[in-house]
Amino acid sequence: MLRLSIVFVVFPFLLLAGCATTTSSGGQSSPTTATAASTQTELPPQQLELGECGLFLWSLSGDPTFVFFSKATEGSAKMFIGSNVEALSQTGAGGDIFGQFMTEMEWISAGTGHRIDLQIVPGENMIEGQRVSNGRIKLTDAEGWETIIPVRGARACMNAPDGQLPTPS
Numbered sequence: 001m002l003r004l005s006i007v008f009v010v011f012p013f014l015l016l017a018g019c020a021t022t023t024s025s026g027g028q029s030s031p032t033t034a035t036a037a038s039t040q041t042e043l044p045p046q047q048l049e050l051g052e053c054g055l056f057l058w059s060l061s062g063d064p065t066f067v068f069f070s071k072a073t074e075g076s077a078k079m080f081i082g083s084n085v086e087a088l089s090q091t092g093a094g095g096d097i098f099g100q101f102m103t104e105m106e107w108i109s110a111g112t113g114h115r116i117d118l119q120i121v122p123g124e125n126m127i128e129g130q131r132v133s134n135g136r137i138k139l140t141d142a143e144g145w146e147t148i149i150p151v152r153g154a155r156a157c158m159n160a161p162d163g164q165l166p167t168p169s
Helices: 002-019 031-038
Strands: 053-059 065-071 076-081 084-098 101-108 115-126 129-140 146-157
Touching: 053 115, 053 129, 065 146, 084 115, 115 146
Parallel strands: none
Antiparallel strands: 053 065, 053 146, 065 076, 076 084, 084 101, 101 115, 115 129, 129 146
């Protein structure tokens, strides 16, 4: 009974706070926009163009969430860290060849200083790619704190309908 009364007392205030806006000027976002952006819980959907390959990884901590994406030939990646999408630059790779990727990769975020050590275990082949049966991301922040994130996913390619990569024009 107490729980319901708290919801009825708190909910109207949250509703009013969510409706509050301010006039934006000079390109600044309103509080409503900032609140909406901070509620993001994973990477947005990522697209591959014809001939591109990507690595898609989901966190297995709690509900599966899309946390890591990289295109094979770019040397960059995106990772959902905290409540932000961070751009990463690849700083190293090793292990075994995994399609257009390696089974061990290192990344850094220039924006936050996070270091990302990624280890993946290739799984079964599938059409246009291969599963990542398991893996882990070791996330080290600028102060040296480490977080281990178990992951699964896939590497996939967007090939031409006949299964051949398009020829450069």
